[in-house]
Amino acid sequence: MNAIETRSLRKVYPAPAIKKRRGVPAPAAPPSAEIVAIDSLDLAVAEGEFFGVLGPNGAGKTTLIGILTTRVRITAGEAFVSGANVTTDPAAVRSRIGVVPQRPNPDRSLSVIENLVFHATYFGIGRAEAARRGEKLLERMGIADKMHAKVDQLSGGQQQRLMIARALSHDPKVVFLDEPTVGLDPQARLSLWEILRELHDQGRTIVMSTHYMEEADQLCGRLAIIDQGKLLALDTPAVLKTKAPGDTLVEVTFDGDASVAADAARAMEGVSSAEARGPILRVFSKRGGELIPSLINAGEAHGRVVRDIQLSRPSLETLFISLTGRKLT
Amino acid sequence: MTVEPLAPVAPSRVFIAILLRDLTVARRELPYFLVRTALQPILFVTVFGFLLPRMGLIPHGYSTTMLPGVVALSLALSAIQSVALPMMQDFGFTKEIEDRLLSPVPIHLVAAEKVVGGVLQGIVAALFVLPVARLIMGPIPGLSFRNLPLLLAVTILGGTAFSAMGLYLGTGIAPQQIGLMFSVIVAPMIMFGCTYYPWAGLSHVPVMKWLVLINPLVYVSEGMRAALTPGIPHMPLLMILAALVLLTALFMFLGLRAFDKRAMS
Ligand SMILES: Nc1ncnc2c1ncn2[C@@H]1O[C@H](COP(=O)(O)OP(=O)(O)OP(=O)(O)O)[C@@H](O)[C@H]1O
Ligand SMILES: [Mg+2]
Numbered sequence: 001m002n003a004i005e006t007r008s009l010r011k012v013y014p015a016p017a018i019k020k021r022r023g024v025p026a027p028a029a030p031p032s033a034e035i036v037a038i039d040s041l042d043l044a045v046a047e048g049e050f051f052g053v054l055g056p057n058g059a060g061k062t063t064l065i066g067i068l069t070t071r072v073r074i075t076a077g078e079a080f081v082s083g084a085n086v087t088t089d090p091a092a093v094r095s096r097i098g099v100v101p102q103r104p105n106p107d108r109s110l111s112v113i114e115n116l117v118f119h120a121t122y123f124g125i126g127r128a129e130a131a132r133r134g135e136k137l138l139e140r141m142g143i144a145d146k147m148h149a150k151v152d153q154l155s156g157g158q159q160q161r162l163m164i165a166r167a168l169s170h171d172p173k174v175v176f177l178d179e180p181t182v183g184l185d186p187q188a189r190l191s192l193w194e195i196l197r198e199l200h201d202q203g204r205t206i207v208m209s210t211h212y213m214e215e216a217d218q219l220c221g222r223l224a225i226i227d228q229g230k231l232l233a234l235d236t237p238a239v240l241k242t243k244a245p246g247d248t249l250v251e252v253t254f255d256g257d258a259s260v261a262a263d264a265a266r267a268m269e270g271v272s273s274a275e276a277r278g279p280i281l282r283v284f285s286k287r288g289g290e291l292i293p294s295l296i297n298a299g300e301a302h303g304r305v306v307r308d309i310q311l312s313r314p315s316l317e318t319l320f321i322s323l324t325g326r327k328l329t
Numbered sequence: 330m331t332v333e334p335l336a337p338v339a340p341s342r343v344f345i346a347i348l349l350r351d352l353t354v355a356r357r358e359l360p361y362f363l364v365r366t367a368l369q370p371i372l373f374v375t376v377f378g379f380l381l382p383r384m385g386l387i388p389h390g391y392s393t394t395m396l397p398g399v400v401a402l403s404l405a406l407s408a409i410q411s412v413a414l415p416m417m418q419d420f421g422f423t424k425e426i427e428d429r430l431l432s433p434v435p436i437h438l439v440a441a442e443k444v445v446g447g448v449l450q451g452i453v454a455a456l457f458v459l460p461v462a463r464l465i466m467g468p469i470p471g472l473s474f475r476n477l478p479l480l481l482a483v484t485i486l487g488g489t490a491f492s493a494m495g496l497y498l499g500t501g502i503a504p505q506q507i508g509l510m511f512s513v514i515v516a517p518m519i520m521f522g523c524t525y526y527p528w529a530g531l532s533h534v535p536v537m538k539w540l541v542l543i544n545p546l547v548y549v550s551e552g553m554r555a556a557l558t559p560g561i562p563h564m565p566l567l568m569i570l571a572a573l574v575l576l577t578a579l580f581m582f583l584g585l586r587a588f589d590k591r592a593m594s
Binding site for chain 2: 108
């Protein structure tokens with residue numbers, strides 16, 4: 001049985017309501033103001049996998065996790081977690097999963113340890129056992145000294161760790177983490193990596209979204225790259241790296257709009273693609289850095305001055321940029 | 330080590346765990362809770378049940394009319410507030426209720442728990458106001474606790490109707506409009522809720538007698554009158570109970586619908 005399975009999954013958020021004002025005619029709504037956050041997505045994650053979801057802002061990562069954790073309604077298609085259908089049997093799904101949200105949402109009426117104890121009791125665990133587990137988890141997350149503090153007294157990173165402890169307090173089979181390392185300092189990030197590896201070694205399935213290539217590369221067995229709700233690539237980090245365009249990515253930052261230089265760049269020999277995003281010109285070059293003088297000239301011909309130049313060898317990062325036209329961070 | 334699936338949990342157990350969470354939080358806030366919900370009725374009792382009768386501006390028997398109304402008001406007011414106010418925080422910016430929405434039960438059970446918690450808090454407020462009012466007003470002719478089944482029925486039905494109304498208001502109204510909710514909905518409801526006068530008394534103003542029937546509080550007040558002071562005229566029992574059942578069903582329906590809308594995107 002797969003830990004996670006989606007079939008032709010689709011999520012459309014309705015168009016935001018346009019407020020009518022008296023005297024002012026309502027602006028004509030564009031034909032499709034609704035947002036397609038997930039678009040015909042087919043996924044299968046095996047039990048015990050460490051699965052990563054990579055995508056730029058607004059790609060649909062949180063929506064996907066929301067659907068799999070029964071918090072977002074499906075528009076079309078189906079999704080299963082541990083064999084249970086998220087739409088028809090959400091309670092069964094919830095009994096098997098732990099969730100770390102993108103934004104910490106602790107119960108602010110309760111203390112730190114109470115957050116863990118009560119949460120565990122919602123899953124049928126006795127109070128004494130829940131307290132024992134809670135203390136252990138706080139220790140593991142390095143916030144045992146805050147046990148009796150109010151959650152408002154925790155820093156953002158400490159709240160994030162509390163969320164991770166809470167997600168584990170009922171010993172779930174599948175753990176979902178939505179960008180769990182965003183607010184953490186480098187040391188806390190490394191210790192979280194260690195905890196995640198440990199959970200994975202214990203046989204749990206882990207689904208994690210992230211913005212950090214290095215993190216995805218280091219931790220995940222397989223990676224899905226999504227953008228605008230669509231699956232763009234899905235494989236192990238090693239295979240994905242071999243799929244990265246064999247060209248060097250040259251990024252030239254000008255002091256103004258870079259699009260004026262894009263056409264000239266495309267016409268150059270050895271350029272497989274060129275694209276401008278604001279002041280940045282991104283060129284995939286078969287000739288490495290040799291193109292740089294010509295690129296600088298192309299900009300200067302339109303009065304642009306170069307501010308910065310970067311070369312990147314083929315990597316997950318350059319694959320991502322070639323797939324989405326966007327940088328991750 | 331491999332992870333074994335958790336044994337399925339009985340929904341009743343989860344329900345009780347969530348209820349215990351609410352009661353723990355409520356117990357910590359008990360003094361504020363009592364001030365918030367009991368002060369208004371107690372002030373009224375002091376003025377109309379103590380001061381004015383002393384001055385001879387109001388006949389002494391008035392306390393018999395007023396006491397059931399005041400008990401009804403405390404029950405309704407605290408039931409509505411005990412659900413509506415936490416709901417606004419729960420569904421606020423950080424969506425604190427998320428950890429309960431992730432518990433392994435249908436989400437309607439989470440909403441139902443809020444309503445039950447509201448009824449319990451309403452009962453606490455009513456049980457607090459009743460002796461205090463009696464203390465302030467002195468002996469109340471005609472007060473009787475003999476009709477316990479009816480008292481329980483009115484308390485539970487009335488508490489549930491108002492708790493469910495709190496669910497509807499708390500999930501359906503933006504937090505910025507909470508002040509508006511009290512001045513536009515709650516305040517008129519108190520004034521035209523037959524709390525400080527019996528419904529039968531409105532026969533002098535027939536239009537009002539029919540108009541106030543849209544006010545849910547009327548049925549709780551009259552129900553308390555029927556249960557606590559059966560000697561004074563009150564609305565027919567059947568009408569009271571039927572209205573309370575209908576109101577409970579209506580507000581449960583509206584409340585759960587509004588809750589669903591907020592709980593899932
Ligand atoms: N509740 C909502 N109502 C309407 N639109 C929404 C809602 N939640 C998300 N969206 C839209 O759906 C799209 C996907 O959003 P989502 O939050 O899933 O992206 P994400 O990949 O998690 O982004 P980020 O990296 O910024 O967290 C976005 O265009 C977003 O504006
Ligand atoms: Mg997100």
